[in-house]
Amino acid sequence: MYKEKIPKTTIYRLAIYLRTLEKISREHRTFISSQEMGTLCGIDSAQVRKDLSYFGQFGEVGRGYSVKNLMDNLKKILKLYRRRWKVALAGVGHLGTALLSYRGFREAGFEISCAFDPDPKKIGKAIQNAKIYPPHRIEEIVSKEKIKIGIIAVPGDFAQDVAERMVSAGVRALLNFAPVRLNLPSGITVKNVDLSTELISLPFYLK
Amino acid sequence: MYKEKIPKTTIYRLAIYLRTLEKISREHRTFISSQEMGTLCGIDSAQVRKDLSYFGQFGEVGRGYSVKNLMDNLKKILKLYRRRWKVALAGVGHLGTALLSYRGFREAGFEISCAFDPDPKKIGKAIQNAKIYPPHRIEEIVSKEKIKIGIIAVPGDFAQDVAERMVSAGVRALLNFAPVRLNLPSGITVKNVDLSTELISLPFYLK
Numbered sequence: 001m002y003k004e005k006i007p008k009t010t011i012y013r014l015a016i017y018l019r020t021l022e023k024i025s026r027e028h029r030t031f032i033s034s035q036e037m038g039t040l041c042g043i044d045s046a047q048v049r050k051d052l053s054y055f056g057q058f059g060e061v062g063r064g065y066s067v068k069n070l071m072d073n074l075k076k077i078l079k080l081y082r083r084r085w086k087v088a089l090a091g092v093g094h095l096g097t098a099l100l101s102y103r104g105f106r107e108a109g110f111e112i113s114c115a116f117d118p119d120p121k122k123i124g125k126a127i128q129n130a131k132i133y134p135p136h137r138i139e140e141i142v143s144k145e146k147i148k149i150g151i152i153a154v155p156g157d158f159a160q161d162v163a164e165r166m167v168s169a170g171v172r173a174l175l176n177f178a179p180v181r182l183n184l185p186s187g188i189t190v191k192n193v194d195l196s197t198e199l200i201s202l203p204f205y206l207k
Numbered sequence: 208m209y210k211e212k213i214p215k216t217t218i219y220r221l222a223i224y225l226r227t228l229e230k231i232s233r234e235h236r237t238f239i240s241s242q243e244m245g246t247l248c249g250i251d252s253a254q255v256r257k258d259l260s261y262f263g264q265f266g267e268v269g270r271g272y273s274v275k276n277l278m279d280n281l282k283k284i285l286k287l288y289r290r291r292w293k294v295a296l297a298g299v300g301h302l303g304t305a306l307l308s309y310r311g312f313r314e315a316g317f318e319i320s321c322a323f324d325p326d327p328k329k330i331g332k333a334i335q336n337a338k339i340y341p342p343h344r345i346e347e348i349v350s351k352e353k354i355k356i357g358i359i360a361v362p363g364d365f366a367q368d369v370a371e372r373m374v375s376a377g378v379r380a381l382l383n384f385a386p387v388r389l390n391l392p393s394g395i396t397v398k399n400v401d402l403s404t405e406l407i408s409l410p411f412y413l414k
Contacts, residue, residue: 042215175409
């Protein structure tokens, strides 16, 4: 419906707002102003109001946003309300293992339910709730489990192949940690995660 | 000089532009338009032009930006031009080990030169160029090596302590992967990395 008009960066910032609200709701806060949201998220408060205005009127005059109410609304917009998403992980090296144990994914409503790695010592084992399979079983397991979201944590040379296998089995959105640009059919959403970007912006602030 | 007025989000986007330019320079491209930069970075092209306009006039009429020239200018702005930054890492678990092997950091001009972990099996070993020390030696090693940038990849319960040790030894900017908000003196720059944020924004795009 509204999807054509909403900038991708707005959707990304909604995810930042949601994570921030989850943190402050643990501190038993009930209301928050757009100014404070902006400060906590490192985003201009006018941008906060503009992003939210695409979806409705969430603030209350003089009180700001209800934390609980805005969290629920953001979850509904982001399709995270009262539902969990199963995720397939390709690559159980150090990064993949770190991701399997990453609490934030579960808190946010995601469960890595299967993982793929060619290492015979890993195949057949389970980390958290994810059983580890060999890569040639990606199509079979992903389509059986009806998984729509994949994470790529394999070396760059293997990323395109495992991504294609996931997509052919029904995956429609990918989080890609491999340092390569994936070439996939239109209609597949890919988010490239570059861990360097945050580090690169630090020296600017050094005297 | 110009630092007061530049939004943090602009600095972050400059880092995205730089990483993107590094990728396309490998494809032997010499010029790029702000439209194409925007598309490759997932950022509105007007925003690209606005961000760059804080620092000068980099485009050429009818040709766009010189890839090499803009890369050099961005490196100068971000204090990455012809210099390398030493980085201290706290935590050599799965995430820390993945970060030690992460090629993108080195490409961007950073070298993790020392790491800290309490595991006796790890202490004294080296991964890449980083020797691993016990956490009680943070102050000693960080100040001896004159390190200004730290990465926190320890469990949440230990993050505040190791961050304080780094800061007392001279670290002025931190990349924090621990899922806690660090409480540090003003003047210390902290970037919190939340791996969930990108994942959270994916279901929105699923039909």
